[in-house]
Amino acid sequence: MAYLELDRVAKQFGAQTVVDDFSLSVRKGEFISFLGPSGCGKTTTLQMIAGFLDPTRGAIRLEGKDLTAIHPAKRGLGIVFQSYALFPHMTVAENVAFGLEMRKVSRAEKAERVRAALAMVGLAGYEDRHPRRMSGGQQQRVALARALVIKPSVLLLDEPLSNLDAKLREEMQIELRQIQRTIGTTTILVTHDQNEAMSLSDRIVVMSQGRIEQIGTPQETYEKPSSAFVSQFLGKTNDFAAAIDRTVTPARLTAGSWSAPAPAGLSGPVTVSIRPERIGFGDAGLSAKIVTRIFQGNHWLFQCESECGPAIVIRQNDGKAQPAEGEAVRLAWRPEDMSVRARGVA
Amino acid sequence: MSAAAEERNARAPWALTAPALMLFVGVLLIPLAMTVMLSFHDWGQYKGIEPVFILKNWHEIATDPYYAEMFWRTFRIAILTTLLTAVLGAPEAYILNRMSGGWKSFFLLIILGPLLISVVARTLGWALLFGGNNGLVNKLLMSLGVIRSPIPFMFTETGMVVALAHVMMPFMVLSVWAALQRLDPQIENAATSLGAGPATIIRRIIMPQIMPGVLSGAIIVFSLSASAFATPAIIGGRRLKVAATLAYDEFLNTLNWPLGAAVATLLLVALVLIVVGSNALIERRYAEVFR
Numbered sequence: 001m002a003y004l005e006l007d008r009v010a011k012q013f014g015a016q017t018v019v020d021d022f023s024l025s026v027r028k029g030e031f032i033s034f035l036g037p038s039g040c041g042k043t044t045t046l047q048m049i050a051g052f053l054d055p056t057r058g059a060i061r062l063e064g065k066d067l068t069a070i071h072p073a074k075r076g077l078g079i080v081f082q083s084y085a086l087f088p089h090m091t092v093a094e095n096v097a098f099g100l101e102m103r104k105v106s107r108a109e110k111a112e113r114v115r116a117a118l119a120m121v122g123l124a125g126y127e128d129r130h131p132r133r134m135s136g137g138q139q140q141r142v143a144l145a146r147a148l149v150i151k152p153s154v155l156l157l158d159e160p161l162s163n164l165d166a167k168l169r170e171e172m173q174i175e176l177r178q179i180q181r182t183i184g185t186t187t188i189l190v191t192h193d194q195n196e197a198m199s200l201s202d203r204i205v206v207m208s209q210g211r212i213e214q215i216g217t218p219q220e221t222y223e224k225p226s227s228a229f230v231s232q233f234l235g236k237t238n239d240f241a242a243a244i245d246r247t248v249t250p251a252r253l254t255a256g257s258w259s260a261p262a263p264a265g266l267s268g269p270v271t272v273s274i275r276p277e278r279i280g281f282g283d284a285g286l287s288a289k290i291v292t293r294i295f296q297g298n299h300w301l302f303q304c305e306s307e308c309g310p311a312i313v314i315r316q317n318d319g320k321a322q323p324a325e326g327e328a329v330r331l332a333w334r335p336e337d338m339s340v341r342a343r344g345v346a
Numbered sequence: 347m348s349a350a351a352e353e354r355n356a357r358a359p360w361a362l363t364a365p366a367l368m369l370f371v372g373v374l375l376i377p378l379a380m381t382v383m384l385s386f387h388d389w390g391q392y393k394g395i396e397p398v399f400i401l402k403n404w405h406e407i408a409t410d411p412y413y414a415e416m417f418w419r420t421f422r423i424a425i426l427t428t429l430l431t432a433v434l435g436a437p438e439a440y441i442l443n444r445m446s447g448g449w450k451s452f453f454l455l456i457i458l459g460p461l462l463i464s465v466v467a468r469t470l471g472w473a474l475l476f477g478g479n480n481g482l483v484n485k486l487l488m489s490l491g492v493i494r495s496p497i498p499f500m501f502t503e504t505g506m507v508v509a510l511a512h513v514m515m516p517f518m519v520l521s522v523w524a525a526l527q528r529l530d531p532q533i534e535n536a537a538t539s540l541g542a543g544p545a546t547i548i549r550r551i552i553m554p555q556i557m558p559g560v561l562s563g564a565i566i567v568f569s570l571s572a573s574a575f576a577t578p579a580i581i582g583g584r585r586l587k588v589a590a591t592l593a594y595d596e597f598l599n600t601l602n603w604p605l606g607a608a609v610a611t612l613l614l615v616a617l618v619l620i621v622v623g624s625n626a627l628i629e630r631r632y633a634e635v636f637r
Binding site for chain 2: 050051052072073074075076077078079081082083084085086087088089098099102103146147150
């Protein structure tokens, strides 16, 4: 049964529809990411769950109860903001205790829960600091402790890591995942960073222009993108124009000089997309010429000019000899590694 | 770098600031020093100013209760004006800050508008509104049933505080406004999500953060009100004098310049002490918010 359910939620600002027909059902304990470029409606959706915005249409239910009827102060959700929004005039302990104070938790229990929350985020001993005297990463942890100490039914994270530098962001990702696994709080993360979404979430909701493009596990969305937008937004991809010929038996799919038995269903002009790491250099296949070859430590990145247009190939640095720049190669891939869409359908 | 060049570099800041420094010394420090000197001179009805060093004027101010009353009144009016602007101005700035684009600019203009008009013109406007028992303000308050009999505004401290508060309001609103700009736009949402109601948010989250703004506004309003001349002169006239109008009268009517200088000096010293003292206190108390 769904724990948190969004049922055909829509939000309009005047004539502009920011979120449309958003339906999602979240299981208890799940880690969901809303992933999309800025302006895709992911933060608006989060704010509707939080109660800072009211949906124009649709329903949001938590354990079957209508959440939109509850005042945001009574929803009991934990929220971590992009700017952290810590209270600068309060110490770390006072910041974390604020939610408990509002819940009239007894003094002894409050002290114990604040201590436990700060220990969980690795800030034991920082109780009397003021937020502005702490680093971005530490402020981030305080914000997380403040949101978690109230034992929220759902934890909402609004681009929480985007203000941190790359190394710290990676550390916080791992830590965030561990904390979420340990306490099992249902979590929704809003992010525009596909790596962050993939490394943290159980399922990703890919959004574009206010609509859901795809909902799936990180692996599904990466390997079986349901649209060109998804395949391009989640990592690099190669799109080749191809055609399916059903006049021959068995029907064949042909892209340049690469060809394979056609999948069922489609016919006529199609687009095939293949991830760069799934393409290999072989004796037969798409003929191409290597334009640039870039060494990136654990892998090589090749930019090729193929008969079907530009192509990117990534090969593991496994110690074997790699083709040089300017060399003519044949690009080949396994039919199961590509996804095929009718041409013209985005 | 050669020694000569180094010396030239060391002199450069002095050379560059010299014009401004000279202006500062010429039009502020020298007249100020002369005023302080003047306060120690003697004066008589028939002999005029005598350049001697005596404490006669200071002794008179210290012992005659007339001057004590004058200074207490000055500071009482300044404190009440400050309180009034804080009580009205802080919520005003908060509401203004929450308004959307067009309305915000419109009301900001209304609040700052008075700054564009001469203090004298504004205060004369208040004098017209107060105008004895049949003034517009009294008529309005009586028709609204707020008061039964007319309140005397002209030549009273009440009238002076009301008029001064109007004159000083922009300084308070701007100061609180500046503090509000430093607030994290999500901070109210953060407090809401933790279970705080609107009243709690204002009391526990907003107030402590804009307090430095209110207090620095208060310092500006207090020092400007305590040394205000035009408004007390028009509303209070000769009947209700404050330190500034007193000094003016001593200079231009009694022609007792030394006594006037002593009054002016005392007002200046008292104000400097109060402002510097409270500023230090505020900065220490709100160190975390100021960072």
